Amino acid sequence: MPLLITPSIRQHESLFGYLTRVAEHNGYEDFTWILGLANIRARSNFTESDFAKLAIVTTTPTIKLFDSAHWLSKQGMKRYYFSLYSPKLCPECLKHNSYRHVSWDYSLITCCPDHGCLLVDTCPNCKTSISWKNCGITHCKTCEQSFTALNPKPCKPRMIAFTRQLISHIHIPTKQISYLAKTPPLSLSDIMKLVLFLGSHACFKKTHGTGYWLCSKLTNAEMHQLISVALNVLTCWPENFLALLNQIENTRQDTGLEKRLGSFYETWHKQFRKPQFEFLKEALASYAQNNWQAGFLSNKNKRLSENRLHSSKYMTLAETKKTLKLSYRKILELIDHGQLTAICSDAKSRTLRLITKVSIQGYLEGQKDIITAKEMRSILGIGERRANKLIKGGKIVPLPNRPLNRSRRYVFCRKAISRLAREIQLS
Ligand SMILES: [Zn+2]
Numbered sequence: 013m014p015l016l017i018t019p020s021i022r023q024h025e026s027l028f029g030y031l032t033r034v035a036e037h038n039g040y041e042d043f044t045w046i047l048g049l050a051n052i053r054a055r056s057n058f059t060e061s062d063f064a065k066l067a068i069v070t071t072t073p074t075i076k077l078f079d080s081a082h083w084l085s086k087q088g089m090k091r092y093y094f095s096l097y098s099p100k101l102c103p104e105c106l107k108h109n110s111y112r113h114v115s116w117d118y119s120l121i122t123c124c125p126d127h128g129c130l131l132v133d134t135c136p137n138c139k140t141s142i143s144w145k146n147c148g149i150t151h152c153k154t155c156e157q158s159f160t161a162l163n164p165k166p167c168k169p170r171m172i173a174f175t176r177q178l179i180s181h182i183h184i185p186t187k188q189i190s191y192l193a194k195t196p197p198l199s200l201s202d203i204m205k206l207v208l209f210l211g212s213h214a215c216f217k218k219t220h221g222t223g224y225w226l227c228s229k230l231t232n233a234e235m236h237q238l239i240s241v242a243l244n245v246l247t248c249w250p251e252n253f254l255a256l257l258n259q260i261e262n263t264r265q266d267t268g269l270e271k272r273l274g275s276f277y278e279t280w281h282k283q284f285r286k287p288q289f290e291f292l293k294e295a296l297a298s299y300a301q302n303n304w305q306a307g308f309l310s311n312k313n314k315r316l317s318e319n320r321l322h323s324s325k326y327m328t329l330a331e332t333k334k335t336l337k338l339s340y341r342k343i344l345e346l347i348d349h350g351q352l353t354a355i356c357s358d359a360k361s362r363t364l365r366l367i368t369k370v371s372i373q374g375y376l377e378g379q380k381d382i383i384t385a386k387e388m389r390s391i392l393g394i395g396e397r398r399a400n401k402l403i404k405g406g407k408i409v410p411l412p413n414r415p416l417n418r419s420r421r422y423v424f425c426r427k428a429i430s431r432l433a434r435e436i437q438l439s
């Protein structure tokens with residue numbers, strides 16, 4: 013059965029705002045009565061048949077009702093991006109139009125771009141947090157304060173610009189966000205996800221994961237502040253992002269990025285791997301390279317850029333072992349003898365050794381020049397006895413024994429032997 017008075021839903025009106033308006037017109041306390049009349053049990057997870065039932069009671073087309081529930085109707089949107097039960101409002105907007113705008117449902121929309129002011133979520137008179145139960149469309153039911161009489165706080169232009177962008181995204185699903193001019197266009201949910209992620213890690217020392225949980229915990233003013241901090245990170249990219257990483261990096265002497273950046277790294281890996289977030293990965297890789305562990309990215313950090321792995325200046329002990337085909341012991345000896353240069357850092361349980369690629373290359377080059385006694389004899393065309401005699405007589409000088417050649421009595425420099433061979437031929 014339709015209600016007695018059924019005002020029509022306004023363009024861009026919030027569903028709960030509309031239902032509150034319908035309840036007010038018909039003398040009900042709040043919109044839960046309307047849901048009751050329509051025989052709807054759900055609080056926000058409305059099904060298709062729930063919308064159909066609401067349509068009968070309110071005589072508003074199902075599609076219009078559905079369109080006003082953005083947490084269900086907007087693509088990519090999740091319930092947690094909305095502050096459905098702690099509604100916000102713009103006093104100035106309400107002065108002109110007595111309905112609640114759907115954009116106020118979004119947790120990250122904290123100010124009104126038309127009036128340049130912070131949205132209100134607490135009655136300043138009785139200090140009660142505004143809810144659908146304790147307020148009408150334009151007044152507080154606890155103290156009868158009229159919301160239209162309030163003087164909202166002005167906001168900074170940057171926050172207004174950002175809000176304007178979010179609102180334009182609500183109507184045009186994918187657009188460029190001006191703070192990240194060089195990145196691919198992000199969808200509304202991508203922007204919200206990114207801002208929450210950066211803001212929550214910048215504002216809270218102990219943050220777990222994505223920061224979605226903050227949407228239901230923070231007041232509008234606190235969320236406004238969090239967004240402002242996140243925009244700081246995005247404004248001067250990647251410098252401010254690198255500063256944020258420095259701020260959240262754990263001071264523990266661990267060797268893994270995971271441990272050092274904790275939840276931030278894990279969340280990035282799980283939630284921001286789509287191509288549109290490549291800029292995050294790039295900045296994270298550059299951070300790891302420049303600020304952390306002498307720029308080393310191990311195989312474990314393949315999560316970060318592949319090509320950066322190869323441009324790295326260092327190799328681990330394991331990689332060096334593979335490249336030089338030597339045992340760990342030999343490599344450590346080479347490091348001790350200064351034939352390989354390495355940096356060592358003592359981590360919690362082990363020492364991390366990073367060997368410079370330059371020294372590995374130098375070592376390999378040097379190896380090409382070293383020959384065995386047999387090779388030396390074949391170049392000079394002499395037998396073993398003659399060779400030993402020449403060595404004893406100081407005519408042929410072996411190289412000082414290196415750790416690698418210890419199994420051999422003598423090794424020689426190819427260039428020196430070739431020179432000697434030419435001299436013998438000439439004489
Ligand atoms: Zn306004």
Ligand SMILES: [Zn+2]
Nearest residue numbers: 135138152155
């Ligand atoms: Zn009040």
